[in-house]
Amino acid sequence: MAGNIHLEVVTPEKIVVSEEVQIVASPGSLGEFGVLSGHTPFLTTLNTGIMRYTDLNEKEYYVFVSGGFAEALPDKVTVLAESAERRSDVDLERAKAAMERAEKLLAEERSREDIDFSRASASLERATVRIRLVGLS
Amino acid sequence: MATLKDILLKISAVKKTRQITKAMNMVAASRLRGAQTSMEAFRPYAGKFSEVLGSLAQRAGEEANPLLVPREEVKNVHVVLCTSDRGLCGGFNVNLIEKAAAFMKEKADTGIDFSFTNFGKKGRDWCRKEKLQIDNEHLGVVGASFGFNTAATVGKNLVDAFLEGTYDEVYVVYAEFASMARQLPVLQQLLPIPPIETGGAEEAGAYMPEHICEPSTDSLFGDMLPRNVYVQIYSALLETSTSEHAARMMSMDNATKACSDMLENLTLVYNKARQAAITAELMDIVGGAEALR
Numbered sequence: 001m002a003g004n005i006h007l008e009v010v011t012p013e014k015i016v017v018s019e020e021v022q023i024v025a026s027p028g029s030l031g032e033f034g035v036l037s038g039h040t041p042f043l044t045t046l047n048t049g050i051m052r053y054t055d056l057n058e059k060e061y062y063v064f065v066s067g068g069f070a071e072a073l074p075d076k077v078t079v080l081a082e083s084a085e086r087r088s089d090v091d092l093e094r095a096k097a098a099m100e101r102a103e104k105l106l107a108e109e110r111s112r113e114d115i116d117f118s119r120a121s122a123s124l125e126r127a128t129v130r131i132r133l134v135g136l137s
Numbered sequence: 138m139a140t141l142k143d144i145l146l147k148i149s150a151v152k153k154t155r156q157i158t159k160a161m162n163m164v165a166a167s168r169l170r171g172a173q174t175s176m177e178a179f180r181p182y183a184g185k186f187s188e189v190l191g192s193l194a195q196r197a198g199e200e201a202n203p204l205l206v207p208r209e210e211v212k213n214v215h216v217v218l219c220t221s222d223r224g225l226c227g228g229f230n231v232n233l234i235e236k237a238a239a240f241m242k243e244k245a246d247t248g249i250d251f252s253f254t255n256f257g258k259k260g261r262d263w264c265r266k267e268k269l270q271i272d273n274e275h276l277g278v279v280g281a282s283f284g285f286n287t288a289a290t291v292g293k294n295l296v297d298a299f300l301e302g303t304y305d306e307v308y309v310v311y312a313e314f315a316s317m318a319r320q321l322p323v324l325q326q327l328l329p330i331p332p333i334e335t336g337g338a339e340e341a342g343a344y345m346p347e348h349i350c351e352p353s354t355d356s357l358f359g360d361m362l363p364r365n366v367y368v369q370i371y372s373a374l375l376e377t378s379t380s381e382h383a384a385r386m387m388s389m390d391n392a393t394k395a396c397s398d399m400l401e402n403l404t405l406v407y408n409k410a411r412q413a414a415i416t417a418e419l420m421d422i423v424g425g426a427e428a429l430r
Contacts, residue, residue: 010185011181011182011285012178012183012368013284015178015181028351029351030352040349042351043189043351069361071348071359072183078185083285093332104338106263106368
C-alpha cells in the first residue's frame with residue numbers, strides 16, 4: 001500500500017521539514033520506529049538521534065533531532081523537537097568543537113557537580129550524533 | 138530676546154536630533170520585523186505543543202507530577218522580570234517594573250521573600266536600586282536574537298530550584314505584544330504549573346483516546362511539563378522583544394514629530410526676528426536721511 005504521509009518537523013525557531021513522504025523512521029525513546037501511511041495514532045518522546053525519511057521520488061533524507069516528541073497519525077507525522085537540522089545544515093566544525101569541549105569537561109571534572117555532568121554528556125551525545133550524521137552516505 | 142544667531146543654532150540642533158530619532162525609528166522598525174518573524178516561526182510549535190499537552194493533561198492521572206502541586210506554605214517567590222537592555226522606548230520598562238512592584242506590594246504583608254531572575258538591564262538596575270535579591274541576570278537577550286536554548290537553560294534552572302524547594306512559586310513578568318501601539322505588562326504564573334486548559338474538552342477527548350503512548354501517558358506528561366515552562370519563557374521573551382521594538386518605534390516616531398513641530402515654531406520665530414531686524418534697520422536709514430535733509 002503506497003499511501004503518502006505528510007511529515008512535519010517543527011522547532012521553536014522554524015519549520016524544518018514539511019512535505020509528503022512515503023516512510024519515516026525516527027529514534028523513539030523506546031527504540032527506533034518506522035511509520036507508513038495508515039499507522040495507529042501514536043505518541044512518543046524522542047531520543048537524540050537521526051531521523052530518516054523517503055520522499056515520493058524514492059530519495060532518502062536524514063534529519064538530526066534532539067529533545068522532543070513525535071506524533072504519528074494515519075496520514076500525518078508531526079515531530080516537535082527542541083533542535084532539528086537537515087543533514088546539509090549541520091555545522092560540522094561547531095559539532096566537533098562542541099564534542100571536544102564536552103569531552104574535556106567530562107574528563108577533568110567528573111567529580112564536581114552532577115548537573116554539569118549530565119549537561120556535558122547530553123551535549124557530547126548531540127555532537128556525536130551530528131558528526132555521525134554528516135559521515136553517513 | 139534671543140539673537141538671530143542663537144535661533145539658528147537651536148534650529149540646527151533640533152534638526153540633528155530629529156535625524157537621530159528618525160534613524161532610531163527605522164532601526165527599531167527593521168528589528169521589529171525580525172522579532173515578528175521569530176514569533177511567527179514559533180507559532181506552529183506552540184500551537185501543536187499546547188494541543189498535545191492539553192490532551193495529555195486530560196488523560197494523565199491526578200497529582201501526577203510535583204510541578205503541578207501548589208505548596209501549602211509559600212515563603213519564597215521568584216519573579217522572572219523581562220525588560221529591555223536599552224531605554225528610549227517610552228514607558229515600556231516603567232510599566233513592566235510597576236507591574237512587578239505592584240505584585241510585590243500585594244503580597245508584602247505576608248512575609249514572603251522575593252528573588253529575581255532578570256532579563257534585561259533596566260529591570261536589573263531597578264532590582265539593584267531597590268536592594269532586591271537577584272539570583273540570575275541575562276543581558277543582551279531581549280531585543281537581540283536568541284534561541285530556544287536560552288529559554289531552556291533558564292527554565293531548567295527554575296524547575297530544578299522549584300523541585301529542590303528553593304522557590305515555592307515562580308512568576309514571569311513580560312510585555313505582551315497586543316498591537317503596534319499597545320504593549321501590555323502581564324504577570325503569569327510559571328510554577329507550580331496552573332491547571333492546564335484542555336481547550337474544548339470534547340474535541341480534545343475525541344482527539345487522543347486511541348493514541349498509543351510510549352513510554353507511558355504519565356511519563357510523557359512528566360517529560361512535557363518542564364518543557365512547557367521553557368516554551369512559556371521563550372514565548373515571554375519573544376513577546377517582550379517584539380514589544381520593545383514596537384514601543385521604541387512609537388516613541389521615536391513621537392519624538393520625530395515633536396522635533397518637526399519645534400522646527401516649525403523656531404523657523405517662525407527666526408523669520409519674525411529677521412523681519413524685525415530689517416524693519417529696524419530701514420527705520421534707521423529713513424530716520425538718518427530725514428535728518429540730513
